[in-house]
Amino acid sequence: MARPALAASVVVPSYRGAHRLPALLAALAAQDTTEPWEVVLVVDGDTDGSERVAKAHRGPLDLRVVVLPENLGRVTALNTGFDAARGRVLVRCDDDLEPAPGYVAAHVAAHAGREVGAVGLYRNVFPETPFARVYGRRADTALREAAYASAESTRWRYWAGNASVTREAWEEVGPYDTAYRAYGWEDVDWGYRLAATGRPVVLDPALETVHRLVATTTGLRARRAFYSGSAREIFSAKHGRVLAEPEPTGAWGRLVRGTARSLSESRLGLAADAVDRLLPVLPDAAGRKAVALLVESGHRAGGRIARVSDPTAV
Structure with missing residues (x-):
């Protein structure tokens, strides 16, 4: 060389x-x-x-x-x-x-x-x-x-x-x-x-x-989480589950998993856009929870849909 x-x-x-x-x-x-x-x-x-x-x-x-x-x-x-x-x-x-x-x-x-x-x-x-x-x-x-x-x-x-x-x-x-x-x-x-x-x-x-170019809205951040969840399945299919995904626990965990099961990409986008409209009037703590719910459940939904689409994914 x-x-x-x-x-x-x-x-x-x-x-x-x-x-x-x-x-x-x-x-x-x-x-x-x-x-x-x-x-x-x-x-x-x-x-x-x-x-x-x-x-x-x-x-x-x-x-x-x-x-x-x-x-x-x-x-x-x-x-x-x-x-x-x-x-x-x-x-x-x-x-x-x-x-x-x-x-x-x-x-x-x-x-x-x-x-x-x-x-x-x-x-x-x-x-x-x-x-x-x-x-x-x-x-x-x-x-x-x-x-x-x-x-x-x-x-x-x-x-x-x-x-x-x-x-x-x-x-x-x-x-x-x-x-x-x-x-x-x-x-x-x-x-x-x-x-x-x-x-x-x-x-x-x-x-x-x-x-400088960061997600500036719930809509952008949640959609990125969805796509990231989908891409994660490519990684796992190649390398196995070498990177454990933290499992949310308690009532919050049940809410995240339940929400993820109901989401498609389009539904996630609609929900995230609705949260963005509400953030100016919601108390900060409530707004933070609403954003976190869509980011976490969106990531899981992206992975779930990718696994359904590709049965060879692990």
Whole structure:
């Protein structure tokens, strides 16, 4: 294998990201590292002028833009970008992040003298909405706290849109799995496969990064939970139930399971939209419970429907 010409490659998959790319590229242009590095932007079907916007905002960046002929999905965009990258450290970066000036240097430093997968958690920035007030910010804080408190052996589950590996690790693990065609779990799958090579996955606070495109309503959050539940079944069919799903207990558990049995994707959407209309007038505690019920039961409903649709799922 030829020695990589660059210290790092930042791989950015993007679909309809023309309005998000200026902030990301401006942040990347402000990086303070002195080592040579590049940005590989993969436009997953250019329907909104993303290529033109990217090239207009490239600034001093060593930026290569790869445009796929049509929308082929995030997995294909990621694989295309990683295969084109020339860096020793390969950084996975979503197009709605706003990295601090030390972002690239911190990712490179995370791999100095060790073979690991390095993950930076999101610092989600919420607009002022009823959903954010009663549920979104609390859930975001709880997720980060749970991640840092988790066992080191299970931290691969947090592999997501701000993570890095060495080129050697990428070549050993192989590409993202194209079986994940919709929303979610392609990253968790890759993190699991990375950990299976014996490389630990570390959560590095120095890599935490501002994330702008978050779910701003119950409707968005519940639908994402539904799709995530469906994608989880692909993971379980491949690897078994290696990631136990917490079982809600007591009256709350019965309510979640009962609600999940009654939900389809369309019913979930209608219920979530109704909750969004009620949040401005509901007491915060009641609103929080209503959102949590739809998020938790929506995730279960997505998994249940996926298992019914594919009897081979375990």
